[in-house]
Amino acid sequence: MHFTTTEENYIKAIYHLQQETGNVSTNELAAELSTKPASITDMLKKLTVKKLLRYERYKGVRLSSEGEKLALAIVRKHRLWEYFLVNTLEFGWDEVHEVAEELEHISSKKLVEQLDLFLGYPKFDPHGDPIPDSQGRMVMQQQINLIDLAPDIPAEVCSVGSQSTELLEILKHKQLGIGTKLQVKRKFSFDHSIEIKMKNLPAITISQQLAQSLFVKTISND
């Protein structure tokens, strides 16, 4: 069965939102997709007929297993293309998202499989997010939010909370990115800002909001 780009974008949005919130509300979706709630309702009915989701009026929506399969296929394509753009075509990791949003809708199955093979079956995209394999499986990272990292534990940034240009801008300015190694030095309970230290750089303070947008995994320092 074939789906339009618009339908795929709805499925993808529901997939991402239901990771956190369980059932996804019409208003959440409207915000995520920059459309009006009325439009969401129309499309939810349409996708329900196509068996991609379980939806009851006024009660929110979840993906069916069909829908989840489709979502994972789209996420797989998105992340593989991001990996390709950064590692093969030498894009910066902060400039691949928009292009991947287009490339993820290319339908050829063979294209995805050959691309995966060419890239060497990567497990994580340039933002640190895991890439689903052809069966939709992906490895789980035990990553924690930077705000929860205990002081003096060496850790490495492995994922960012969103791809908004605003976030990417401040990260670039503060020289933070995927792979950056750091330690938390102090936590200020007044505004929940934290002081972090990166090698060869003076310690800097980052806001609660920024810290919450960064995910890290602890690393052994040998």
Next chain:
Amino acid sequence: MHFTTTEENYIKAIYHLQQETGNVSTNELAAELSTKPASITDMLKKLTVKKLLRYERYKGVRLSSEGEKLALAIVRKHRLWEYFLVNTLEFGWDEVHEVAEELEHISSKKLVEQLDLFLGYPKFDPHGDPIPDSQGRMVMQQQINLIDLAPDIPAEVCSVGSQSTELLEILKHKQLGIGTKLQVKRKFSFDHSIEIKMKNLPAITISQQLAQSLFVKTISND
């Protein structure tokens, strides 16, 4: 300015048809795009407003210089992606067309330029068609139709007339493809079929229609 996939497909179709026929007729376009003439007229009016073509009612259509620029950009993307699919992802040259039809509408300029760089600025796609550079320039092949090739002149297939699956099927069966070296042995004026000889293979006869779908360039046999 941004154009829809549909609009780009119209521009591309007009570009290809006007190579041969000069002014392009509504019916030709309808056949090429598998739509009805009425739909063509509607779209021609729309694209005229957007300054992409010169169109007068009942008199056919040509691309404006704006339109030609766009067409060349699309053709460039199509052929670069075909090259990529064959040379990087190891697709067969006869299975890349449909995928490239999708990829050619990805809009990122940087993507095209980085892809071109990565591929080493190729001059011809896997079907032997020239790839426009970033300025829209392409090298001209002095290729002639196989039907016009004089007997006993060594030549090499460098282009096929269309990408229809029917044509690709018969070419595969007869072991003909881009790069195939051959000579014409006899021409039968009865049905304009010709007998050709490839190295290490018995001579075969091919129909007028098939010969007209193949373009060759002469090669020195040293």
Next chain:
DNA sequence: ACTTATTTTTAGACAAATCTAAATTTAAAT
């Protein structure tokens, strides 16, 4: 040249995806 056939255009309708404005259902508040 006049009639016939072909091509092209217009007019009106339809499906997809969206919108605004109004109505309905659920949730919150006193």
Next chain:
DNA sequence: ATTTAAATTTAGATTTGTCTAAAAATAAGT
């Protein structure tokens, strides 16, 4: 528990790209 507020859905309209059927313009045939 009743009212108020918020979220969601319905109803009707709009845009894009398409269609069919009918009208208009061009081309062809004798």
